[in-house]
Amino acid sequence: MILLVDVGNTNIVLGVYHDNKYMTSWRISTDSKKTSDEYGIQVNALFTQNNLDVKAIEGIIISSVVPNIMYSLEHMIRKCFNMDPIIVGPGIKTGIxxxxxxxxxxxxxxxxxxxxxxxxxxxxxxxxxxxxxxxxxxxxxxxxxxxxxxxxxxxxxxxxxxxxxxxxxxxxxxxxxxxxxxxxxxxxxxxxxxxxxxxxxxxxxxxxxxxxxxxxxxxxxxxxxxxxxxxxxxxxxxxxxxxxxxxxxxxxxxxxxxx
Missing domain, CATH: 3.30.420.40 (ATPase, nucleotide binding domain)
Incomplete structure (x- = not known):
């Protein structure tokens, strides 16, 4: 499974795909004051409610238009998923x-x-x-x-x-x-x-x-x-x-x- 994270000014959308197919998605509020632990609690709760295992996530990618939230999100991902995410930005292959x-x-x-x-x-x-x-x-x-x-x-x-x-x-x-x-x-x-x-x-x-x-x-x-x-x-x-x-x-x- 892969986790996709789209950080907007108002909401963060998280989507889970398995074998290239959509499974589920969630929408949470964007809040630059939240710590990595607070985001971790939210994400873990969403996975638990949907009977998904965070350990089954093999890769993560983030796009963001809110720079000041990225430290907390990246730190949360390293703690919860034990991996570094791909960040959409300069140097990323897009095909366009x-x-x-x-x-x-x-x-x-x-x-x-x-x-x-x-x-x-x-x-x-x-x-x-x-x-x-x-x-x-x-x-x-x-x-x-x-x-x-x-x-x-x-x-x-x-x-x-x-x-x-x-x-x-x-x-x-x-x-x-x-x-x-x-x-x-x-x-x-x-x-x-x-x-x-x-x-x-x-x-x-x-x-x-x-x-x-x-x-x-x-x-x-x-x-x-x-x-x-x-x-x-x-x-x-x-x-x-x-x-x-x-x-x-x-x-x-x-x-x-x-x-």
Whole structure:
């Protein structure tokens, strides 16, 4: 079995694969104040609840966009699993060519998603990851990572409205029946959700246009992340939602680098 760890700004996703097949995954809060022992207790409890043996783990890979949590995580892994993890970063084999001004600036999560999309679909692709920030990545058919855009995530946008406007409440991220609303809560929900859908549709339209001007076929649009389904249900620009895209990318990179 192998353990895949994706560290995001809000959550850490841990996935277990056996013989190249998905077994289970868990989501825990990202907290830079936790010690390696606290993370160890959490991870051991998750394995125990699912009748899995930590000693059966043969390899571990981590992608992270939160540098200040890595010491605790790496130390926890050495204590709990008695091995060093593979860290997604410079020098790691990915199979894609990053056409960024400075490739080191590209977040590990974006690289992992691009690797998964390239290996699984082998076509021009726009990858949208609805996380703490929402990222849009353009991937050429030949595996060139062309770049992309980054915007505040849906929850960040919603929280900013609550925190900066004194009379506006915090609201659940739900789509109201109408965009012409009769109260403050549904008015905010309509603006946040429908406005975000419009943003996604416009960015995808412009990215498709630029990619096709470069000679690419019309890109396939792939979405992942916690709120992907909420947005995908309301627009036809997203072709597929793949909730395990990042884990699949980590698995692929692990097997490319396990030697």
């Amino acid at each position: 060519n990053i056409k960024y001004d400075n490739p080191r600036e590209v977040g590990a999560d974006r690289i992992v998603n691009a690797v998964a999309a390239y290996e699984m679909y082998k076509r021009s692709t726009i990858i949208i990851d609805f996380g703490t920030a929402t990222t849009f990545c353009a991937l050429a058919k030949n595996g060139n990572y062309l770049g992309g855009s980054i915007v505040p995530g849906v929850r960040i946008s919603s929280d900013a409205l609550f925190e900066r406007a004194a009379k506006l409440p915090r609201v659940e991220l739900e789509k109201p029946e109408s965009i012409i609303c009769k109260n403050t809560v549904t008015s905010m929900q309509a603006g946040i959700i429908y406005g975000y859908i419009g943003q996604v549709e416009y960015i995808v339209k412009k990215m498709k246009q630029e990619m096709m001007e470069l000679g690419e076929e019309e890109p396939f649009v792939l979405a992942t992340g916690g709120l992907a389904n909420l947005i995908a249900r309301e627009t036809d620009v997203i072709d597929k939602v793949d909730s395990r895209l990042t884990l699949e990318g980590l698995k692929i990179i692990y097997y490319k680098n396990r030697e």
